[in-house]
Amino acid sequence: MATSKMGLKETYRAMIRGLEWTPTYQPPEAIYPYHTFEGIKIHNWDDWEDPFRITVESYWKYQAEKDRRFYAILDGFIQSQGHLNISDARYLNALKLFLQGVTPLEYMAHRGFSQIARFLPGAAPAFAALAQSMDELRHAQTQLHAISPYNRYYSGFHSMRRWHDRVWYLSVPKSFFDDAVSSGPFEFLTAISFGFEYLLTNLLFVPFMSGASFNGDLTTMTFGFSAQSDESRHMTLGLEAVKFMLEQDEDNVPIVQQWIDKWFWRAYRVTALVAAMMDYMLPRRFMSWKEAFELYFEEQMMNGLFPDLKYYGINPPRHVAQAIAEKDYLSHQVYWVLYSFTYAAMFHTWVPEPQELDWLSQKYPGTFDRYFRPLFERAREAQAQGHRHYFAGLPQLCQVCQIPMAFTYPGEPIRHQQRASVYQGETYWTCSEGCQWIFEREPEKYIQAWLPVHEIFKGNCGGASVPEVLAWYGDQGDSGDYLDSQDRKHWIAWHEQVNQLV
Amino acid sequence: MAYEIRQNVIDPVRVGYQWVATRIGRPANRYEEGSIEVQQQENFHYRPLWDPDHDIFDPGYSALQLTDWYSFLDPRQYYYYTYNQARTRAAEALASAQQYAEQAGAFETLDPRWHTVLVELFGPLRHHEYGAHLIMAQVSRFSYGTTIEQAAIYSSFDHLGNAQALTKVLLKLEGGQANLAEARRAWLEGEAHQPLRRYVENVLALRDWGEQWTAVNVVLNAWVYPALYRYGEMLGRQSGLGMVGTTLRYLDDWYRDERAWTERLLETFANDPGHGAHNRAVLQESLERWRPQAEAVLRALLPHFHEVGGTVEGGLASAQAEYESLIARMAPAQ
Ligand SMILES: [Fe+2]
Numbered sequence: 001m002a003t004s005k006m007g008l009k010e011t012y013r014a015m016i017r018g019l020e021w022t023p024t025y026q027p028p029e030a031i032y033p034y035h036t037f038e039g040i041k042i043h044n045w046d047d048w049e050d051p052f053r054i055t056v057e058s059y060w061k062y063q064a065e066k067d068r069r070f071y072a073i074l075d076g077f078i079q080s081q082g083h084l085n086i087s088d089a090r091y092l093n094a095l096k097l098f099l100q101g102v103t104p105l106e107y108m109a110h111r112g113f114s115q116i117a118r119f120l121p122g123a124a125p126a127f128a129a130l131a132q133s134m135d136e137l138r139h140a141q142t143q144l145h146a147i148s149p150y151n152r153y154y155s156g157f158h159s160m161r162r163w164h165d166r167v168w169y170l171s172v173p174k175s176f177f178d179d180a181v182s183s184g185p186f187e188f189l190t191a192i193s194f195g196f197e198y199l200l201t202n203l204l205f206v207p208f209m210s211g212a213s214f215n216g217d218l219t220t221m222t223f224g225f226s227a228q229s230d231e232s233r234h235m236t237l238g239l240e241a242v243k244f245m246l247e248q249d250e251d252n253v254p255i256v257q258q259w260i261d262k263w264f265w266r267a268y269r270v271t272a273l274v275a276a277m278m279d280y281m282l283p284r285r286f287m288s289w290k291e292a293f294e295l296y297f298e299e300q301m302m303n304g305l306f307p308d309l310k311y312y313g314i315n316p317p318r319h320v321a322q323a324i325a326e327k328d329y330l331s332h333q334v335y336w337v338l339y340s341f342t343y344a345a346m347f348h349t350w351v352p353e354p355q356e357l358d359w360l361s362q363k364y365p366g367t368f369d370r371y372f373r374p375l376f377e378r379a380r381e382a383q384a385q386g387h388r389h390y391f392a393g394l395p396q397l398c399q400v401c402q403i404p405m406a407f408t409y410p411g412e413p414i415r416h417q418q419r420a421s422v423y424q425g426e427t428y429w430t431c432s433e434g435c436q437w438i439f440e441r442e443p444e445k446y447i448q449a450w451l452p453v454h455e456i457f458k459g460n461c462g463g464a465s466v467p468e469v470l471a472w473y474g475d476q477g478d479s480g481d482y483l484d485s486q487d488r489k490h491w492i493a494w495h496e497q498v499n500q501l502v
Numbered sequence: 503m504a505y506e507i508r509q510n511v512i513d514p515v516r517v518g519y520q521w522v523a524t525r526i527g528r529p530a531n532r533y534e535e536g537s538i539e540v541q542q543q544e545n546f547h548y549r550p551l552w553d554p555d556h557d558i559f560d561p562g563y564s565a566l567q568l569t570d571w572y573s574f575l576d577p578r579q580y581y582y583y584t585y586n587q588a589r590t591r592a593a594e595a596l597a598s599a600q601q602y603a604e605q606a607g608a609f610e611t612l613d614p615r616w617h618t619v620l621v622e623l624f625g626p627l628r629h630h631e632y633g634a635h636l637i638m639a640q641v642s643r644f645s646y647g648t649t650i651e652q653a654a655i656y657s658s659f660d661h662l663g664n665a666q667a668l669t670k671v672l673l674k675l676e677g678g679q680a681n682l683a684e685a686r687r688a689w690l691e692g693e694a695h696q697p698l699r700r701y702v703e704n705v706l707a708l709r710d711w712g713e714q715w716t717a718v719n720v721v722l723n724a725w726v727y728p729a730l731y732r733y734g735e736m737l738g739r740q741s742g743l744g745m746v747g748t749t750l751r752y753l754d755d756w757y758r759d760e761r762a763w764t765e766r767l768l769e770t771f772a773n774d775p776g777h778g779a780h781n782r783a784v785l786q787e788s789l790e791r792w793r794p795q796a797e798a799v800l801r802a803l804l805p806h807f808h809e810v811g812g813t814v815e816g817g818l819a820s821a822q823a824e825y826e827s828l829i830a831r832m833a834p835a836q
């Protein structure tokens with residue numbers, strides 16, 4: 001028979017390639033209008049390598065089977081009150097950050113990849129993008145489903161959709177992804193497929209999954225394992241996309257370099273929230289932020305990937321030294337910000353337990369005891385006297401990354417940095433050399449940012465007082481210190497109820 | 503009688519996610535929980551560099567409007583899992599029918615007239631499916647609200663699957679890879695397929711996803727699948743297509759499934775409390791533009807069936823009836 005005479009590779013090619021054609025009833029640029037304005041030159045789309053030879057049919061089969069297993073585990077978890085088996089209810093605050101901050105990005109990635117699938121003229125990369133669009137929809141939905149049973153019992157999940165669009169710290173991940181989807185297709189691929197999925201995935205996405213696994217969160221962990229094979233396709237797409245651009249034309253190299261510079265810093269700033277989560281919100285910790293940064297970024301990317309990219313004329317990201325210099329204090333600075341503004345955050349914070357402070361001292365011998373332990377010890381004392389420390393007033397946000405301006409000069413844990421740029425007669429503030437460089441490269445883009453604190457002052461967020469803003473967020477006791485939370489009360493009561501059965 | 507397991511029940515604090523619960527007032531099923539209002543709605547940070555006049559998600563990407571974009575729910579209740587499950591079942595059924603046909607030698611002993619029809623009429627439709635998959639990907643990107651775009655991304659993936667199902671048949675037939683080249687040439691140059699290629703290219707060049715959806719899902723699909731696949735399969739049963747015809751049946755079944763969300767969305771647009779009259783006028787105008795072109799597509803393609811006993815009128819009658827029954831859904835609900 002005809003098919004069996006062809007090799008697998010040939011059959012696969014026949015299934016995926018050669019379906020596209022050059023239009024003649026419409027000018028090609030009317031059908032493919034978006035892939036030229038960024039200046040990337042592609043000479044032959046057929047040079048694209050497809051390392052994953054999947055067809056639509058095999059995709060359906062494989063994904064349906066994975067989800068069959070996932071939903072079976074989820075149903076068992078719900079029936080057996082699995083939420084009581086996590087390490088401690090404090091863990092859920094990491095999960096809240098994930099559902100509020102990351103799940104909507106999965107969804108946005110889905111829409112972004114639909115656009116890539118439609119508008120890249122090459123059939124092979126378009127198919128990889130289409131499959132990824134499907135995968136990202138899967139991730140958004142399975143995360144909503146996996147975390148839904150927690151939502152029925154705990155705060156901080158119920159209005160995540162609204163929070164993602166409105167709440168101040170969530171504008172950090174939201175603006176990151178808005179930035180990517182509002183860019184051209186090649187920049188989107190560099191930002192998301194390369195920056196997010198490849199370069200920093202082990203510092204952005206994977207820590208939540210490892211946290212779930214260490215803290216007995218069965219449903220999120222099951223999702224994490226079940227997404228692994230999707231993610232390896234996505235990582236491959238990211239690396240292939242960058243190499244493809246670099247190989248197609250030398251003129252692409254400086255453009256791609258600038259994007260790598262920009263998106264490294266942009267994604268790295270989003271990891272600041274992950275750093276705080278890893279070091280402070282996990283009752284059972286799997287590694288420190290600093291250890292993760294050294295292993296997954298310095299060792300695997302700086303020593304592994306970038307020497308390879310050198311061959312194409314690509315250098316390590318422009319502001320990488322600043323990132324490295326921050327690893328000893330980043331998580332502490334950011335958690336302290338979150339701790340100080342928790343009265344308006346849709347999760348809880350708390351002063352770490354004494355043995356947790358000791359763990360931090362041990363992991364950060366040069367900085368923790370000297371700069372940060374005293375803050376937390378003072379906060380604990382104040383709380384014992386009935387004065388839970390909160391920062392009065394609203395913070396200035398960085399115009400680019402939108403994190404409150406709490407960052408310091410590289411290598412100097414307490415000297416604060418505020419950078420001013422003037423554009424069209426107005427002053428804009430950024431937190432770091434990286435963010436300032438990004439701002440000044442495209443000021444017309446970043447002045448558009450919907451900065452939550454500015455919007456509160458403008459009266460666009462329900463009113464000017466904290467209770468009004470919280471009402472506009474839809475707060476139902478989701479904010480404040482963990483010690484005063486419904487979550488804690490319920491956790492204790494439900495475990496007493498269970499223990500009485502024994 | 504059923505036996506009774508005692509369970510340790512802790513009463514939940516709330517029934518479900520707030521935005522779904524306020525809308526439906528009862529615990530949501532997984533389709534609802536994974537689909538309703540998942541899309542970001544407000545406070546977008548930057549205008550797209552490639553279209554500064556719009557927001558990242560913007561109801562203004564189409565002239566068609568809904569007062570509430572979630573008044574449309576997919577009647578098939580497909581979310582990612584149930585979609586993949588439904589599709590892999592259909593694909594497995596097709597694969598086993600084909601395996602049976604192969605073992606029976608049905609591809610080698612195929613009536614040469616049908617060989618010609620499959621390669622020359624259906625073969626080029628691989629490219630039609632590819633074009634439709636691009637159009638639906640565009641609808642998935644630019645339509646408003648998760649429930650509509652979700653149905654569109656599945657449709658996009660389906661069309662690519664359809665292209666691959668046709669590819670498989672061409673590869674199994676005598677000629678193998680040469681059939682693909684022959685079909686491609688017919689798509690690009692053969693006179694019969696030019697109205698269809700022109701139609702697809704013209705729809706690809708549109709920026710209004712609502713008009714794209716109308717031109718493909720309401721008009722073109724309702725003409726192409728009944729007149730070519732359904733009618734073709736019927737002719738095959740009478741004239742020696744045999745088991746090879748299961749692929750045509752598969753595509754017609756796919757169309758029936760696709761029609762389910764198409765007709766629901768059409769009803770939703772036409773009966774919207776705030777925009778119904780406006781939408782009907784917009785739809786009417788699109789239908790007037792695209793319907794004659796769809797008919798021209800079929801008039802050019804249907805003569806391929808002459809050799810196997812078909813007529814242009816026979817195919818058109820089947821399409822006409824399908825199309826009329828679909829657009830009848832636009833009539834205001836009584
Ligand atoms: Fe994902």
Ligand SMILES: [Fe+2]
Pocket residue numbers: 269398399400401402403430431432435
């Ligand atoms: Fe910044």
